[in-house]
Amino acid sequence: MRKLLVLGAGVYQAPLIKKAKELGLYTIAASYAGNYPGLALADEVWAVDTTDAQQLTALSREAHISGVCTSGTDVAIISLGTICEELGLPGVSLTCARTVTDKSLMKRTFLDSGVSTPEAFPAASLEEARDIFQKLSSPVVVKAVDSSGSRGITRVNSEKELPAAWQAAKNVTKKDYVLVEHFIEAEEIGVDGFISDGKIRFLLPHGKFTHTAGGVTLPEGHCFPYFCTPELECEILLQMEHAITAVGMDNCAVNADVLIRDGHAYILEVGARAGATCIPELISTYCGFDYYKQMICQALGEPPDFTMKRPRPCMAKLLFSRCDGVLTDIDESRLDELRRRCIALSLDYPVGTHVEKVQNGTSRIGHVILETADEQALDEMMSHVRQTIKVNGVDLETLWNE
Secondary structure, eight states, X not given: OOEEEEEOOSTXXXXXXXXXXXXXXEXXXXXXXXXXXXXXXXXXXXXXXXTOHHHHHHHHHHHTOSEEEOOSOSTTHHHHHHHHHHHXXXXXXXXXXXXXXXXXXXXXXXXXXXXXXXXXXXESSHHHHHHHHHHSOSOEEEEOTTOOTTTTEEEESSGXXXXXXXXXXXXXXXXXXXXXXXXXXXXXXEEEXXXXXXXXXXXXXXXXXEEEETTEEEEEEEEEOOOOOHHHHHHHHHHHHHHHHHHTOOSEEEEEEEEEETTEEEEEXXXXXXXXXXXXXXXXXXXXXXXXXXXXXXXXXXXXOOOOOSOOOEEEEEEOOSSOEEEEEEOHHHHHHHHTXXXXXXXXXXXXXXXXXXOSGGGOOEEEEESXXXXXXXXHHHHHHHTTEEETTEEXXXXXXX
């Protein structure tokens, strides 16, 4: 039986494990212990940190795995690249993996290659951050260079805000430097796609929903498609192609954050993996092919099939709690009624689980997906779903509107 190693076992890797099992594969999840749904799904679990590339490579060689993949996380990408390179498996190269998991190195690669991107510089000290702030036009964004989900990212409007932003990034990063980037007031969208055998198989710009918590703007959801002029779409795709070429990306999914201003596209960053926040599910709905299945095919060295059917507009948002506490009740009967109304909703945790106040994209406790191009329709459905879930005895809808 062929073996697939999935790096991670959280809410964004669990669907990969489920799909691999449906395809008749023996599944191995690599993850340290925790409240991760994929741990109970996999046929085998390796209690290994997904950043421990050497141990994972040794275990993969010993187990004779047939492929390795992940989704929704940057943390495991260097390990994935290492395993693929050492064992000769299909997947992102180690050189590319290192570039796209360090925002500073990625930014320098973009700028050196002529990719349209906001100017930015690494800072190894608060003093260096101050010098860069004075060099760039304010405001700026201070970023941890090795994080995702909006962790360690702060907009800075004045120099007096720099120390707190610097410390917020340092609290998250494992590097000894952060990135200070010029802030562009613009619309932020996402672009997801796939590169295989040196060819871009598809690129899909999509809209973003955001939520602000504790002064940090974080991803709340996405919508497909992104409606724009043909000229702007060509500009987005052109800059994406430049970015993909610059970092040497191949045989992997691509997820990007892009700024749109005055008909021009600026590439903020790209990741060598599928996006989080329901993006694989939305791509599957919008395009009519099973995106998780195609990612697994690529990992096994089988040709993925991205034949698109008639596009179906769709959107999704995450469920958050506005307070720390315990999931005290879930009205399953009402949720079943909502599911019969042609919505796809998923809850990450059962009653009795401790949940945290929304802080970043990992604070999610579930999601709602709806086939619609009407955000108001989705928000109405979100309201109905939040009424069925209680934290500390209070439904999420009440907490959300406080």
